[in-house]
Structures are given as structure tokens and as C-alpha cells.
Amino acid sequence: MYNSLPASINQEPAAHCRQCGTCCKKGGPCFHYQDKHLIQKGIILSKYLYTIRRGEMAFDNVKGFLSPVLTDIIKIKEKDNSQECIFYDNDKGCTIYKNRPFECRALKCWDTKDIEAVYSSSRLSREDLLGSINGLWELIQEHQERCDYKIIHCLIKDITSKNKEAEKSLNQILKYDNAVRSLVVESSSIKPDMTDFLFGRPVLNTVRAFGLFIKQNNTY
Ligand code: SF4
Ligand code: SF4
Structure with a gap:
């Protein structure tokens, strides 16, 4: 989510989330420690997740380039042949909205300070869960x-x-x-x-x- 925000959003900054889904179509969120309960309690099932393992090449959405990751990154899967988050529905929007992860809550496309501050910190690892x-x-x-x-x-x-x-x-x-x-x-x-x-x-x-x-x- 949130790499290269859409031009329309940049031109007309929103003061609130319009739930347009643009960020959800750009990829699922990474999990942070604050999300541990979502996986542990089975609110978000592990079949919907994947891990980017330490050392694997991945695109850093905030830095804007491909680099080896320093720790596990656990993410929500994307739909087949798409970058769209698996939980995004064109008609209904986010189908887990009440339980959406920390990054989704922190993202404000009109002001990316909050997401930039938390993006690389307190990432949840496989060891935390398993x-x-x-x-x-x-x-x-x-x-x-x-x-x-x-x-x-x-x-x-x-x-x-x-x-x-x-x-x-x-x-x-x-x-x-x-x-x-x-x-x-x-x-x-x-x-x-x-x-x-x-x-x-x-x-x-x-x-x-x-x-x-x-x-x-x-x-x-
Ligand atoms: S945060 Fe995402 S869903 Fe909300 S207005 Fe911005 S791009 Fe749309
Ligand atoms: S979990 Fe929901 S809010 Fe977050 S990227 Fe997926 S569809 Fe969007």
C-alpha cells in the first residue's frame, strides 16, 4: 500500500479518508507488533499471509527502492496477478475494516508523516508468533x-x-x-x-x- 500516491489525491488533499481504496490496490499492509492479536486470535488467518524473509529483496514503499530486508516482514497476500490487497472488494471496500492492521489505520494519504514514522519499526516476526x-x-x-x-x-x-x-x-x-x-x-x-x-x-x-x-x- 501507499507507494507513489495517485496524482488526483496529491492535487486535492483529503482531510479525511474517503475510503476510495487507492492505497489498498497498491498492496497489502505489513504487520507490526500492535497487530499480534489479530493473527494469534485467528481474526486474520495465516493462509492470507506471507513472509518476506530476512535478506530477501523487497520494494521499500517509503524509501522507494528495492533492497534486502533486515528482518522478517509479514504481509497480507495480494490477489493473483495483482498488487491489490486480498481483503479489498471493489463494492464493499475493506472487508476486514474493523480489524484492519495498524499500518492501514496509520495511513493518511494526504499526510504521510505517521506512516513514515511507524513503517519500519516494531515489525512483527515469525518468532513472535511461532x-x-x-x-x-x-x-x-x-x-x-x-x-x-x-x-x-x-x-x-x-x-x-x-x-x-x-x-x-x-x-x-x-x-x-x-x-x-x-x-x-x-x-x-x-x-x-x-x-x-x-x-x-x-x-x-x-x-x-x-x-x-x-x-x-x-x-x-
Ligand atoms: S487513505 Fe487510502 S482509502 Fe483513504 S483516501 Fe487515501 S488512498 Fe483513499
Ligand atoms: S486490510 Fe483493508 S484497509 Fe488494509 S490494505 Fe487491505 S483492504 Fe485496505
Whole structure:
């Protein structure tokens, strides 16, 4: 939400939110500590969330450029092939309005001081939500270590210099990333649509932000 605000809004500043939905069409919000209860109490289900993992490339809406993130960022999913927040409805507006997250409440498109002040602070992490779940938390930590974006970034640099060993290592990471998702789905009550929250989005997709495109047969 709120990257590059619409010209019409800039020209005619609103003194209040008109609920026009423009910000909701530009992406879902990131979660902050103030939102913990929304997820813990199941008001917003984890199947509607995804995690941008530490080190992953992401667009910083306030700074306005792509950079590796320093901590987990938990976000509401966007609709398929769109930037629009999954909870936005063209007729009804925000379908979780009473329970909308902190960032949505802080955003005033006519005065971005408040959102800029809170945007990067007190971000909610997977550890805040899952750190006490024995077994699952250890698996998430192991996945974070083995699929560390620092390692992935180095491998990608080597792959672009035609290093075959680096290709092999990245293929192993992709295999593991895929296997861990299947494992939790097959061996627990976790549904496939929850895995982007638990383990971040598949590495196969996120490496594109580092400039690497993987073909169907896992060649580069
Ligand atoms: S805050 Fe969002 S919904 Fe409200 S007027 Fe601005 S762009 Fe529209
Ligand atoms: S949660 Fe609601 S207010 Fe926030 S971006 Fe989504 S639709 Fe808009």
C-alpha cells in the first residue's frame, strides 16, 4: 500500500479518508507488533499471509527502492496477478475494516508523516508468533539457515559467471525448500496455503528479484 500516491489525491488533499481504496490496490499492509492479536486470535488467518524473509529483496514503499530486508516482514497476500490487497472488494471496500492492521489505520494519504514514522519499526516476526511451537519453530529456523538469502545471493553471482558448482548448490537449496513445504503439509494439519507464511515464498520464485530466471528444467 501507499507507494507513489495517485496524482488526483496529491492535487486535492483529503482531510479525511474517503475510503476510495487507492492505497489498498497498491498492496497489502505489513504487520507490526500492535497487530499480534489479530493473527494469534485467528481474526486474520495465516493462509492470507506471507513472509518476506530476512535478506530477501523487497520494494521499500517509503524509501522507494528495492533492497534486502533486515528482518522478517509479514504481509497480507495480494490477489493473483495483482498488487491489490486480498481483503479489498471493489463494492464493499475493506472487508476486514474493523480489524484492519495498524499500518492501514496509520495511513493518511494526504499526510504521510505517521506512516513514515511507524513503517519500519516494531515489525512483527515469525518468532513472535511461532517461536513457542516446538518442532515447527526449529524447522523454520533450519529452513532459514539452509535457504539464507545471503548464501543464495552469492550463488546467483557465481551462476552468472557460469560456475557449475554454484548451480548445483542452488539446485539443492531449491529441492530442500520444496521438500520442507511438502513435508509439513503431508505430516501435519498445515495446509499448502499456509506455507508462504511459515517459510516465505518459494525460493524458486523469489530469486527473480535477484535477476535470476529459472527455466522449468531447473536450468538458468
Ligand atoms: S487513505 Fe487510502 S482509502 Fe483513504 S483516501 Fe487515501 S488512498 Fe483513499
Ligand atoms: S486490510 Fe483493508 S484497509 Fe488494509 S490494505 Fe487491505 S483492504 Fe485496505
